[in-house]
Amino acid sequence: MLADLSLQPLWITLQVALYTTLILMVIGTPLALWLARIKGKKKAVFEALIALPLVLPPTVLGFYLLLILSPDGALGQVWQAFGFAPLTFSMTGLVIGSVIYSLPFAVQPLMSGFELLGKRPLEAASALGAKPIDRFFSIILPLTRRHYLVAFTLAFAHTMGEFGVILMIGGNIPGATQVASIAIYSHVEAMEYTQAHVLSAILLVMSFVVLSIVYGLNRKLSR
Amino acid sequence: MSLAGNLSLIKDSFCLQTGDFILPATGVSAIFGLSGSGKTTFLRALAGFENEATGQLNFGEQVWLNKKKSTPIYKRQLGYVFQEASLFQHLDVKQNLEYGLKRAKGNQQITLNQVIDWLGVEKLLNRDVANLSGGEKQRVAIGRALLSQPNILMMDEPLASLDVFAKRQIMPYLEKLTKELAIPILYITHSAEEVERLADTVVFMADGKITAIEPLGEALNKKNTPLYQHQEPKAVLSAVIKYHHVEDALFELSVGNAQLFIAEQAKKIGETIRLVIPANQVSLVKEQPEASSMLNYLAVTIEEIDDFNKYSKLIRLRIENATLPLLAQITNRSVQQLQLQPQQRWVAAIKTVSIL
Numbered sequence: 001m002l003a004d005l006s007l008q009p010l011w012i013t014l015q016v017a018l019y020t021t022l023i024l025m026v027i028g029t030p031l032a033l034w035l036a037r038i039k040g041k042k043k044a045v046f047e048a049l050i051a052l053p054l055v056l057p058p059t060v061l062g063f064y065l066l067l068i069l070s071p072d073g074a075l076g077q078v079w080q081a082f083g084f085a086p087l088t089f090s091m092t093g094l095v096i097g098s099v100i101y102s103l104p105f106a107v108q109p110l111m112s113g114f115e116l117l118g119k120r121p122l123e124a125a126s127a128l129g130a131k132p133i134d135r136f137f138s139i140i141l142p143l144t145r146r147h148y149l150v151a152f153t154l155a156f157a158h159t160m161g162e163f164g165v166i167l168m169i170g171g172n173i174p175g176a177t178q179v180a181s182i183a184i185y186s187h188v189e190a191m192e193y194t195q196a197h198v199l200s201a202i203l204l205v206m207s208f209v210v211l212s213i214v215y216g217l218n219r220k221l222s223r
Numbered sequence: 224m225s226l227a228g229n230l231s232l233i234k235d236s237f238c239l240q241t242g243d244f245i246l247p248a249t250g251v252s253a254i255f256g257l258s259g260s261g262k263t264t265f266l267r268a269l270a271g272f273e274n275e276a277t278g279q280l281n282f283g284e285q286v287w288l289n290k291k292k293s294t295p296i297y298k299r300q301l302g303y304v305f306q307e308a309s310l311f312q313h314l315d316v317k318q319n320l321e322y323g324l325k326r327a328k329g330n331q332q333i334t335l336n337q338v339i340d341w342l343g344v345e346k347l348l349n350r351d352v353a354n355l356s357g358g359e360k361q362r363v364a365i366g367r368a369l370l371s372q373p374n375i376l377m378m379d380e381p382l383a384s385l386d387v388f389a390k391r392q393i394m395p396y397l398e399k400l401t402k403e404l405a406i407p408i409l410y411i412t413h414s415a416e417e418v419e420r421l422a423d424t425v426v427f428m429a430d431g432k433i434t435a436i437e438p439l440g441e442a443l444n445k446k447n448t449p450l451y452q453h454q455e456p457k458a459v460l461s462a463v464i465k466y467h468h469v470e471d472a473l474f475e476l477s478v479g480n481a482q483l484f485i486a487e488q489a490k491k492i493g494e495t496i497r498l499v500i501p502a503n504q505v506s507l508v509k510e511q512p513e514a515s516s517m518l519n520y521l522a523v524t525i526e527e528i529d530d531f532n533k534y535s536k537l538i539r540l541r542i543e544n545a546t547l548p549l550l551a552q553i554t555n556r557s558v559q560q561l562q563l564q565p566q567q568r569w570v571a572a573i574k575t576v577s578i579l
Contacts (some may be wrong), residue, residue, distance in 0.1 A: 127270065
């Protein structure tokens with residue numbers, strides 16, 4: 001029975017989670033910096049917009065993403081006009097979907113980190129001759145490293161456990177878009193409980209190990 | 224180089240409207256005013272921290288702000304010391320000091336060793352900033368600002384967040400610094416004592432406006448100076464230490480052409496110090512008595528007689544060749560009996576002299 005077990009879904013899951021998290025760190029940083037700086041109604045609206053994936057059913061999010069990413073959709077058309085393969089039912093599509101799905105998990109910790117930091121250290125640094133990029137790497141990043149750790153972990157873990165959105169836009173193509181959570185679902189549907197057990201156990205252990213490392217790091221950084 | 228311009232800023236319900244100003248190119252300019260008068264907003268606008276500030280600002284030949292552009296702060300080469308030290312928590316003391324040094328442009332005028340010497344931070348260098356006392360933090364913050372090789376130093380009440388003991392401990396460092404530095408220093412304070420000890424010029428602020436920019440002598444001695452509201456009037460004089468009478472444990476000072484004695488201090492002969500003489504500690508006598516236990520009798524000329532309160536007048540006295548006047552609080556009764564008039568020569572008998 002175990003002969004049917006493929007570990008490919010685990011590998012795809014890790015890839016999607018890693019790419020998604022890295023992209024989120026890069027685009028989440030300026031977004032969170034901007035959100036931490038604005039005030040009033042504008043802030044409320046944009047905070048709500050970014051928090052939407054927290055409350056929307058993944059199928060709703062997935063449905064809209066499918067419309068946008070499909071070859072007839074707004075983004076899909078542009079994408080294909082540049083000569084790329086279709087976004088839906090592809091790894092790239094999965095990563096785009098996951099970035100939006102996990103956005104609040106990356107942006108919210110970063111934003112609270114930047115708000116906590118305040119503008120004073122940055123004012124001090126600029127008076128001492130540091131330019132904006134220099135200020136980011138010499139002041140912001142080291143002083144909010146714990147928030148980056150939290151943002152990285154939450155985004156990564158949340159993407160690993162993603163199901164609904166991926167099912168909507170990536171389907172269930174083994175070896176291409178079949179991630180672990182969907183593979184487990186398929187095995188259960190097919191009454192292949194052993195395979196489901198093995199994959200589930202691996203995910204469980206992996207998640208536990210990742211979180212243990214993160215909490216360990218967090219303790220080290222806080223010293 | 225002097226800092227000159229005209230700045231406006233509306234922030235929440237507060238309105239800064241400086242009017243045209245020229246801040247001196249040398250020495251310490253104290254920005255003095257009650258809390259809420261706009262001192263900090265003014266200094267922050269000068270530094271460029273307030274993005275909404277409009278108007279114009281020039282530092283010597285450099286344009287810092289006009290209608291078209293605002294020079295980024297990191298290009299202005301200014302040193303800024305905040306009320307709270309605002310050290311970088313992830314760096315130790317030495318790394319904090321070197322942060323600005325590494326990014327400094329142009330010739331290095333101020334070295335790490337000088338700063339260590341001026342501010343007495345040698346023993347702190349490898350310490351974590353979290354473990355410093357308030358006064359130590361502020362000294363490191365001042366050193367950090369100086370090492371960025373600024374062309375102007377701005378300090379926003381650097382002593383305000385410190386307790387009395389830390390203030391006393393840090394003051395001598397500040398005094399030393401203001402004597403050593405060639406660059407202009409802007410110093411916010413609401414303490415008249417800090418003005419007396421450090422300032423060369425006083426910038427008075429009230430309700431978001433600059434009401435006057437005056438040399439210290441004028442600022443201290445004008446009638447109803449905001450420096451001494453709700454305080455007893457007093458004179459601040461500048462004196463040079465002439466002799467050390469070791470057997471008496473006294474210093475002999477010269478103020479203009481006059482001599483004064485004070486208890487010996489941890490100072491050197493030739494040093495200039497500032498004296499405070501409260502107006503109610505000064506009386507006038509026609510001639511120096513032959514036998515008297517008082518040490519300090521100074522020949523003076525009456526310059527002006529002003530009403531002070533119901534029973535007394537405030538008399539401005541001039542010591543020959545002294546830059547700053549002496550003040551005496553004399554009862555109306557005595558003024559009448561002695562028929563005191565401007566231009567008369569008298570001898571001022573001084574009971575209490577304290578040094579700043």
